[in-house]
Amino acid sequence: xxxxxxxxxxxxxxxxxxxxxxxxxxxxxxxxxxxxxxxxxxxxxxxxxxxxxxxxxxxxxxxxxxxxxxxxxxxxxxxxxxxxxxxxxxxxxxxxxxxxxxxxxxxxxxxxxxxxxxxxxxxxxxxxxxxxxxxxxxxxxxxxxxxxxxxxxxxxxxxxxxxxxxxxxxxxxxxxxxxxxxxxxxxxxxxxxxxxxxxxxxxxxxxxxxxxxxxxx
Numbered sequence: 767x768x769x770x771x772x773x774x775x776x777x778x779x780x781x782x783x784x785x786x787x788x789x790x791x792x793x794x795x796x797x798x799x800x801x802x803x804x805x806x807x808x809x810x811x812x813x814x815x816x817x818x819x820x821x822x823x824x825x826x827x828x829x830x831x832x833x834x835x836x837x838x839x840x841x842x843x844x845x846x847x848x849x850x851x852x853x854x855x856x857x858x859x860x861x862x863x864x865x866x867x868x869x870x871x872x873x874x875x876x877x878x879x880x881x882x883x884x885x886x887x888x889x890x891x892x893x894x895x896x897x898x899x900x901x902x903x904x905x906x907x908x909x910x911x912x913x914x915x916x917x918x919x920x921x922x923x924x925x926x927x928x929x930x931x932x933x934x935x936x937x938x939x940x941x942x943x944x945x946x947x948x949x950x951x952x953x954x955x956x957x958x959x960x961x962x963x964x965x966x967x968x969x970x971x972x973x974x975x976x977x978x979x980x981x982x983x
Contacts, residue, residue: 770794772836775815776822776852777843778805781868781887783814785842790814797831822852825859833859840866842885853881903982907966916944916968923961925983932957940970941977 771794775782778800786796786809796815799822800806806819820827822841833839839856841849846869853865865881877884897905903920921928927935932943933955943953947963959965959981969977 771838772832773797774799774822774828774831774833774836774839774856776839776841776849777868778802778809778817779842779844781844782840782842783809783812785840786815787812797836799827799831823848823855825855828852828856828859833863836860836863838864838866840868840885841881842868844868846870850877850880904978914968914970915974916966918964918966919978919981920964921959921961922982925961925979925981927959927980928961928983930959931955932959935959935980937980938973938976940973942968944968 771789773789773794773796775786775789775796775798778786778798779802782798782800783805786798789796797818798806798809798815799818799820800809801819801821803819806817809815810817818827818831820830822828822831822843833856839853841852843849843852846867849867849869853867857863857865864883866883866885867877867881869877869884869886872886872889893906903922905918907916907918932953937943943957943959943965945951945966946953946957947960947965949964949966953965965981967977967981
């Protein structure tokens, strides 16, 4: 069972609001700090979080949000520099606080010096959009780290790898078939890539086309 966390979210816009709603549904105590009055009203109307109207970069506002007694702070405004500043300031007030900052680009390099985690909401949205555009036969499940992706792929009838055991298929370097066709066992050399079945695969971007050709034709 997941422990309930005391969480501060700086920014009650689209990303902050949806994140607060998800965390509330998961049983966490959420406080949203937002300077815009209309956004404060919108969050308050949904009863998903305690609302504090103000500038989250203001130490007095952070204290009002009980930064000293919180477990996590997430800077989720639309301004990456502000998110970074809020997280760093909050960490000064509570060194035990876990910090998460919304960034504006996929590349996370350099941020690890200042915050514990970064999020790139546009990347998650693009992943969902790509899944819907491609249909149900190929789905990106998650970015693991950097650009490596975990995908679920249905093997197409007549594809080069269809009906063959893994040991018989020459996947390019940068590919790892993770699961068998029921998703409950780790794939083995004797695992057969049955047409119509789905397999979870880790793949590096530069070989993704080649892997898709082997599995989808």
